[in-house]
Amino acid sequence: MRRLSITAVIAAGACALVAAGCGGSSSSSSAGSAKLAASTGSGGDALAASGGKADVTAKDFSFSSKTIDAKAGKLTVSLKNAGQEEHEFVLLKTDAAPASLKVKGGSVSESDSVGEIGDVEAGGSGQHTFNLKPGHYVFVCNVPGHYMQGMRGALTVH
Ligand SMILES: [Cu+2]
Numbered sequence: 001m002r003r004l005s006i007t008a009v010i011a012a013g014a015c016a017l018v019a020a021g022c023g024g025s026s027s028s029s030s031a032g033s034a035k036l037a038a039s040t041g042s043g044g045d046a047l048a049a050s051g052g053k054a055d056v057t058a059k060d061f062s063f064s065s066k067t068i069d070a071k072a073g074k075l076t077v078s079l080k081n082a083g084q085e086e087h088e089f090v091l092l093k094t095d096a097a098p099a100s101l102k103v104k105g106g107s108v109s110e111s112d113s114v115g116e117i118g119d120v121e122a123g124g125s126g127q128h129t130f131n132l133k134p135g136h137y138v139f140v141c142n143v144p145g146h147y148m149q150g151m152r153g154a155l156t157v158h
Contacts, residue, residue, distance in 0.1 A: 069156050110142060
């Protein structure tokens with residue numbers, strides 16, 4: 001078990017390095033959290049999608065991953081709702097930082113949406129297969145108020 005978690009941390013760290021090497025706009029804060037995860041061995045909040053799949057858990061009010069790295073092409077995101085409230089996973093194609101989106105009526109604009117896993121009830125799950133081009137994306141839960149409480153993150157496609 002311990003060995004497994006160390007491997008996962010190393011993988012996440014390597015991925016953060018790759019992201020930086022790609023000249024992406026990975027913020028220093030996400031690099032910092034990846035380093036923190038590596039040093040604490042807490043499992044981390046940086047997810048490297050493998051095999052075209054990414055498993056994300058939603059809680060009140062955060063996602064299990066703050067950053068996700070994936071390869072271009074099909075990515076199936078599975079969302080598990082471990083919270084008490086309904087949550088969703090909306091993927092937006094934008095170069096904006098996850099925390100910098102404009103909020104109106106408690107939600108952000110979905111005009112840049114490239115797909116979503118909508119309205120997953122407490123204890124439930126859902127999934128969606130996105131077909132992604134390289135670039136920067138932001139994922140949010142757009143249930144009113146949830147984005148502002150921290151339900152957001154960055155997806156980088158290489
Ligand atoms: Cu939510």
